[in-house]
Amino acid sequence: MSAPKIAPYDRPAGGWGALKNVAIQLVTQGIPVKGARTLLSANQPSGFDCPGCAWPDREHASTFEFCENGAKAVAAEATRRRVTPEFFATRTVTELLELDDYTLEGYGRLTHPMRYDAATDRYLPIAWDAAFAMIGERLRALPDPDQAAFYTSGRTSNEAAFLYQLFVRQYGTNNFPDCSNMCHEPTSVGLPPVVGLGKGTVTLEDFEQADTLLLFGQNPGTNHPRMLGELREAAKRGATIVSINLLHERGLERFADPQRPGEMLSMGATPISAHYVTPAGGGDFAFVKGVIKHVLERDAEARARGDAALLDDAFIAEHTHGFDDFAADVRAERWDALERASGVSRAQMCRIADIYLRGERVIATWGMGITQHKQAVATIQMIVNLMLLRGNIGRPGAGLCPVRGHSNVQGDRTVGINEKPSAAFLDRIAEVFGFAPPRREGLGVVDTISAMLDGRIKVFIGMGGNFAMATPDTPRTWQGLRQCELTVHVATKLNRSHLVHGRDALILPCLGRTEIDMQNGVVQGVTVEDSMSMVHLSYGINAPASEHLRSEPAIVAGIAQATMGRGVAGHADWHWYTEDYDRIRDAIAATFEDFAGFNRRVRRPGGFRLPVPPSERRWMTANGRANFTTHALPGERPVDVARKLAGERGADVLQLATIRSHDQYNTTIYGLNDRYRGVFGQRRVVFANLEDLDAIGIRAGERVDIVGVWHDGIARRANDFLVVAYDIPRGSIAAYYPETNGLVPLDAVADGAGTPTSKSIPVLLERRVG
Ligand SMILES: Nc1nc2c(c(=O)[nH]1)N[C@H]1C(S)=C(S)[C@@H](COP(=O)(O)OP(=O)(O)OC[C@H]3O[C@@H](n4cnc5c(=O)[nH]c(N)nc54)[C@H](O)[C@@H]3O)O[C@H]1N2
Numbered sequence: 184m185s186a187p188k189i190a191p192y193d194r195p196a197g198g199w200g201a202l203k204n205v206a207i208q209l210v211t212q213g214i215p216v217k218g219a220r221t222l223l224s225a226n227q228p229s230g231f232d233c234p235g236c237a238w239p240d241r242e243h244a245s246t247f248e249f250c251e252n253g254a255k256a257v258a259a260e261a262t263r264r265r266v267t268p269e270f271f272a273t274r275t276v277t278e279l280l281e282l283d284d285y286t287l288e289g290y291g292r293l294t295h296p297m298r299y300d301a302a303t304d305r306y307l308p309i310a311w312d313a314a315f316a317m318i319g320e321r322l323r324a325l326p327d328p329d330q331a332a333f334y335t336s337g338r339t340s341n342e343a344a345f346l347y348q349l350f351v352r353q354y355g356t357n358n359f360p361d362c363s364n365m366c367h368e369p370t371s372v373g374l375p376p377v378v379g380l381g382k383g384t385v386t387l388e389d390f391e392q393a394d395t396l397l398l399f400g401q402n403p404g405t406n407h408p409r410m411l412g413e414l415r416e417a418a419k420r421g422a423t424i425v426s427i428n429l430l431h432e433r434g435l436e437r438f439a440d441p442q443r444p445g446e447m448l449s450m451g452a453t454p455i456s457a458h459y460v461t462p463a464g465g466g467d468f469a470f471v472k473g474v475i476k477h478v479l480e481r482d483a484e485a486r487a488r489g490d491a492a493l494l495d496d497a498f499i500a501e502h503t504h505g506f507d508d509f510a511a512d513v514r515a516e517r518w519d520a521l522e523r524a525s526g527v528s529r530a531q532m533c534r535i536a537d538i539y540l541r542g543e544r545v546i547a548t549w550g551m552g553i554t555q556h557k558q559a560v561a562t563i564q565m566i567v568n569l570m571l572l573r574g575n576i577g578r579p580g581a582g583l584c585p586v587r588g589h590s591n592v593q594g595d596r597t598v599g600i601n602e603k604p605s606a607a608f609l610d611r612i613a614e615v616f617g618f619a620p621p622r623r624e625g626l627g628v629v630d631t632i633s634a635m636l637d638g639r640i641k642v643f644i645g646m647g648g649n650f651a652m653a654t655p656d657t658p659r660t661w662q663g664l665r666q667c668e669l670t671v672h673v674a675t676k677l678n679r680s681h682l683v684h685g686r687d688a689l690i691l692p693c694l695g696r697t698e699i700d701m702q703n704g705v706v707q708g709v710t711v712e713d714s715m716s717m718v719h720l721s722y723g724i725n726a727p728a729s730e731h732l733r734s735e736p737a738i739v740a741g742i743a744q745a746t747m748g749r750g751v752a753g754h755a756d757w758h759w760y761t762e763d764y765d766r767i768r769d770a771i772a773a774t775f776e777d778f779a780g781f782n783r784r785v786r787r788p789g790g791f792r793l794p795v796p797p798s799e800r801r802w803m804t805a806n807g808r809a810n811f812t813t814h815a816l817p818g819e820r821p822v823d824v825a826r827k828l829a830g831e832r833g834a835d836v837l838q839l840a841t842i843r844s845h846d847q848y849n850t851t852i853y854g855l856n857d858r859y860r861g862v863f864g865q866r867r868v869v870f871a872n873l874e875d876l877d878a879i880g881i882r883a884g885e886r887v888d889i890v891g892v893w894h895d896g897i898a899r900r901a902n903d904f905l906v907v908a909y910d911i912p913r914g915s916i917a918a919y920y921p922e923t924n925g926l927v928p929l930d931a932v933a934d935g936a937g938t939p940t941s942k943s944i945p946v947l948l949e950r951r952v953g
C-alpha cells in the first residue's frame with residue numbers, strides 16, 4: 184500500500200501501470216498461479232461473463248480481452264481469504280462497525296449462512312433450512328406484502344432475477360428497489376417516450392463504423408476499460424472523438440493498449456479525444472441545446488444560400504414528430520443564457536456543432552455524469568433531439584449508447600425486476616404462472632428508504648449489493664434499516680449492509696459468477712445481458728469458495744418455498760426450477776416473446792441479441808414515431824436555492840460530484856489509489872478549482888469538512904478531506920463515493936426518475952479546526 188501522496192500521473196491510461204496493478208491485486212488476494220487461469224476465462228465462450236462492467240465483448244470469443252479493472256473484479260471474487268463462523272465468533276457487530284469498508288470486504292468470501300444474535304451482538308451460524316423458514320415465517324406474518332422490499336444489485340443473473348421477481352409477485356408486492364434506480368433510471372425513463380425503448384441502439388459493429396463519437400459524462404478508463412479498445416480503434420482510423428466531462432479523464436485523453444506489444448514497448452499511446460469540453464456540473468443540458476441551436480442556424484443559412492439542407496429532412500418527415508415546436512423553442516433560446524447555464528462558450532458550442540454536422544455516422548454515449556442530475560431525463564432527451572436532427576439513430580455506425588454499470592443490470596430489468604411493471608407484463612405472468620400478480624406500483628430505492636423511516640417497510644431482502652452504503656443520506660438510510668424487523672442479505676462478501684441491520688438479520692452466502700454452479704450433479708450456466716442487449720451464457724470455472732454456498736437461484740427457491748409452501752405453474756415445489764436452469768430459461772421464454780427459443784439461441788456462439796426496434800427505425804412509442812421533445816433551461820437549480828439558504832456564505836456554495844476512483848467497484852474498495860488522477864494511498868480527498876479555493880480562503884493541502892446545504896434543515900457532513908487543487912470547472916468540486924453519500928439528501932432526485940442527484944449536491948467547505 185503506498186503512503187498517502189498527491190502526485191500527477193503523466194502516463195497514458197492502460198499501459199504498464201495497468202499490468203503492474205493486476206499483479207498487485209493477485210498477490211493481495213492470494214491468487215498466485217491459478218489466478219491467471221481465472222483471468223483467462225473471463226468473457227471466453229466456455230468461461231464466465233466478467234462480473235465487472237456491462238460493456239460487451241468482441242464476439243465473445245478468441246483473444247483474451249485484457250482489462251485491469253475486470254481483473255480486479257475477478258480477483259476480488261476469487262480471493263483465498265474467508266469470513267468463517269470463527270471470524271464472527273471473535274468479533275461483535277459493534278466492533279466490526281468500527282472498521283472501514285476496504286477492511287471489511289478485504290476479509291474475503293463469506294462461507295456460512297449466519298444469523299444475528301442480539302444477546303451476544305454477534306453473527307452465529309444457522310442452517311439453510313432454518314434461515315429459509317425464518318424468512319418465510321416473517322414474510323407470512325406481515326399484514327400486507329407491501330411491507331416488504333426486495334432489492335436487487337445488477338450482478339444477479341437473468342435466471343436468479345426472474346425467479347426472484349416471480350416469487351415476490353406471487354407473494355404479493357411490486358416493491359423492487361434496484362441499483363438501477365440510482366444509476367441509469369433516467370435513461371430507462373427518458374428513452375421510451377422518444378424512441379420507444381429504454382436501452383441503447385448500437386452494437387460494437389456500429390462503433391467500428393462511426394466517424395464521430397460524442398462521449399458524455401463517463402469515465403471509461405476506469406469504469407469500462409474495454410471500451411478504450413473501441414475508442415483506440417476509432418481514433419486510429421480517423422474518427423473524431425469529443426469528450427464532454429467535468430474532469431479531464433486520462434482514459435479519454437490517451438491510451439496505451441496492454442495487448443499491443445508495439446505500443447507497450449515503445450511507451451507509445453494513442454490520443455483519444457480530439458476535442459474536450461468541460462461544462463459546469465450539470466451544464467450538459469444547456470450545452471447540448473446550444474449545439475442544437477448552432478446546427479439549426481447553420482442549416483437555415485445553407486438553405487438560404489440554396490445549398491443542400493444540413494438536417495435529414497426525409498428522416499424527420501417520415502420518422503419523427505414534434506420537430507417544429509422543438510426547433511422554435513431552441514431558436515428562441517438566448518446564447519448568453521445557454522452560456523451561463525452550460526459554463527461553455529458559444530464559440531465552443533458552435534465548434535462541437537460543426538463537428539457534429541461533419542459527421543456522417545455519429546454515436547452518443549453517456550454515463551453517470553448525465554444521469555445523476557436533477558435534469559437528467561431532459562438532458563438525455565436533448566441528446567436524442569440532437570441525434571434525430573440528422574437521422575443518427577437506426578442506421579449503421581450511428582445511434583445511442585447509454586453505458587450501463589453492473590454486468591447484468593440491464594438484464595435484471597428485462598426479466599422483470601421493475602417496481603413499475605407494465606400491465607401487459609403482469610397479464611402475461613398471470614397467464615403463464617396461474618396466479619394474480621399485484622397491480623399496485625411498488626417502491627424504488629429512495630421511496631423504500633422513506634418507507635422504512637415511516638415504518639411502512641418492515642422486512643428488507645437484498646439480492647446482492649450494499650444497500651447501506653450505495654444509497655443516499657447515509658444516517659437516515661441506516662436509521663431506516665435499523666427500524667426493520669428483519670434484514671436479509673444474499674452476498675459474496677462481508678459489507679456494511681450486514682452490520683447496519685434490522686432487529687433480526689441474516690447473511691446468506693452465495694456463489695459468485697466465477698464459480699462452478701452444480702445442481703443435481705450437473706454444471707449449470709446462467710445468462711446475462713450486456714449494455715448492447717446481447718444475451719449470453721456464463722459458466723463459472725473455480726471451485727466454490729465454501730461447500731456451504733448456494734447459488735442465487737437456489738436461495739430464491741428456498742425462500743420462495745418456505746414462504747409460499749407451493750410452487751407456480753402447477754409445480755408443487757419451487758426447487759423444480761433450480762434442478763435445471765434450462766427450466767427457468769423456458770419459463771422466461773414463455774413470459775417474453777423476445778426470448779422465444781431461449782435455450783437454443785443462447786447456446787449459439789456469442790449468444791443472441793434481443794430486439795432493439797429503434798435500431799431498425801421501428802418506434803414503439805405511443806404515436807409510432809420518434810419524438811422531438813421541448814425542454815426549457817432550468818429555472819432555479821438546487822444550488823441556487825442553497826446559495827440563498829447559506830445567506831452570507833451563499834457565494835461559497837459549491838456543487839459536489841461524487842465519483843469513482845480507479846481502485847473501487849462501487850462500494851467495494853480494491854485499493855486506495857486513483858492513479859490517473861494522481862491520488863495515492865488515500866480516498867478522503869476533495870478536488871477543487873484553485874480560483875474557488877482562493878475565493879473561499881482555503882488552500883490546497885488543508886483538511887476540510889464538507890457540509891451539506893439543503894432546505895430541510897437536516898445537518899449533513901462528511902468530515903476530514905484533503906483539499907487537492909484540480910483542473911475542474913469553477914463552482915464544482917468532486918470527491919469519492921460512498922464516503923460522501925451522507926451528503927446526498929433523500930429528496931435530491933432526478934425529475935421524473937427518482938435517481939439521487941449524486942453528481943450535483945450543494946455543499947460548503949469548512950476548514951477543520953485542530
Ligand atoms: N472499475 C469499476 N468499474 C465500474 C464501476 C466501478 O465502480 N468501478 N461501477 C459500475 C457502475 S454500477 C456504473 S453505473 C458505471 C459508472 O461509470 P461512470 O458513468 O463513468 O461513473 P462515475 O465514476 O460516477 O463518473 C462519471 C463521469 O462523469 C463525470 N461528470 C461528473 N459530473 C458531470 C457533469 O455534470 N457533466 C459531465 N459531462 N460529466 C460529469 C465525471 O468526471 C466522471 O468522469 O461503471 C461500472 N463499472
Ligand SMILES: Nc1nc2c(c(=O)[nH]1)N[C@H]1C(S)=C(S)[C@@H](COP(=O)(O)OP(=O)(O)OC[C@H]3O[C@@H](n4cnc5c(=O)[nH]c(N)nc54)[C@H](O)[C@@H]3O)O[C@H]1N2
Nearest residue numbers: 336366647648649653673674675676678841849850920941
Ligand atoms: N454518491 C453516489 N452514490 C451512488 C453512486 C454514485 O455515483 N454516487 N452510484 C450508484 C450506482 S450507479 C450504483 S449501480 C449503485 C451500486 O449499488 P450496489 O449494487 O448495491 O453496490 P455494490 O457496491 O456494487 O455491491 C457490492 C456488494 O455486492 C455483493 N456481491 C458481489 N458480487 C455478488 C454476487 O455475485 N451475488 C451477490 N448476491 N452479491 C454479490 C458483495 O457482497 C459486495 O459487497 O450505487 C449508487 N450509489
Ligand SMILES: [Mo]
Nearest residue numbers: 366367588589
Ligand atoms: Mo451503476
